[in-house]
Amino acid sequence: MSWFTRMLRNLAGFGPSETGLGRSANGASSFHLAWEMPLATRATRLVEVSGVLEVLVPPRVQALYFWALQVDLGDAQGVWGTGHTGLQWNPRYPGNAAINWGGYASAMRGGAVLPGTPSAMPGFSDDPNTLAYAWLPGRPYRLRVFPSAENPNAWRAEVTDLMPGSVQTIRELTPPPGHPSLANEGYLARPVVWSEVFAGCEAPSVTVRWSGLQAVDEHGRVVRPEAVRVNYQTPEAGGCSNTSVAMDEAGGLLQVTSVPRLVKQGTVLKLP
Numbered sequence: 001m002s003w004f005t006r007m008l009r010n011l012a013g014f015g016p017s018e019t020g021l022g023r024s025a026n027g028a029s030s031f032h033l034a035w036e037m038p039l040a041t042r043a044t045r046l047v048e049v050s051g052v053l054e055v056l057v058p059p060r061v062q063a064l065y066f067w068a069l070q071v072d073l074g075d076a077q078g079v080w081g082t083g084h085t086g087l088q089w090n091p092r093y094p095g096n097a098a099i100n101w102g103g104y105a106s107a108m109r110g111g112a113v114l115p116g117t118p119s120a121m122p123g124f125s126d127d128p129n130t131l132a133y134a135w136l137p138g139r140p141y142r143l144r145v146f147p148s149a150e151n152p153n154a155w156r157a158e159v160t161d162l163m164p165g166s167v168q169t170i171r172e173l174t175p176p177p178g179h180p181s182l183a184n185e186g187y188l189a190r191p192v193v194w195s196e197v198f199a200g201c202e203a204p205s206v207t208v209r210w211s212g213l214q215a216v217d218e219h220g221r222v223v224r225p226e227a228v229r230v231n232y233q234t235p236e237a238g239g240c241s242n243t244s245v246a247m248d249e250a251g252g253l254l255q256v257t258s259v260p261r262l263v264k265q266g267t268v269l270k271l272p
Helices: 003-012
Strands: 029-036 046-057 065-075 078-089 097-105 127-132 141-147 155-161 166-173 187-197 207-217 227-232 243-247 253-257 268-270
Touching: 029 207, 029 243, 029 253, 046 065, 046 078, 046 187, 065 097, 065 141, 078 141, 078 155, 078 166, 097 166, 127 166, 187 207, 187 253
Parallel strands: none
Antiparallel strands: 029 187, 029 227, 046 141, 046 207, 065 078, 065 187, 078 097, 097 127, 141 155, 155 166, 207 253, 227 268, 243 253
């Protein structure tokens, strides 16, 4: 249990009781940390993003939780889609442990689920985006999105278990049908990390930690966000009001459910 979760529970028992399910369009409650990149780097395009995710306090209910690194996918014609890769607590998979690399075409390109390559990881034929992956609570996993070496304009996601250092390719996402192939012109934009929770707002508290957020630009330079901007889905849109975020002593970013909200909407958290 994180220090932040302990502090909040000392303040308010086991967190505020809020009943019912989040009722957004997809039935989930979500909250986000949008990267604020240094001003001097905003004119350059990103070609890789990565971040480290740890599930510090795992879920205890049989409902879907999804913690992801999200980024827009584009080329010379503009943004053609958005992809998200991350760990899932998913009752459909062994041990509730899964991983995902999927996304959607932009609204201008129809908004459909993006196509992609088959994965060597086990999964189900009706959901090629989500695969079985035996992640463990308390272990750090690096999520990374970068260009495919084989498929022009495709983007690969991989996961690294940082305890043994083992790397696994998840799969690749490709542009929507009919989109022209523009090799070597792809870029990434608007990175964000988020939690998406399909459990009820009253479910036991869950804590995840994000760290090591960084990108690589088109010149090969490593760039890191200076800060993150906090966004909560509103209760009117189906979000739970008892979620919060914080920064721990080491500069890690915590996302916590079923606790009093101590960090306001729109807060900018400066990174060390």
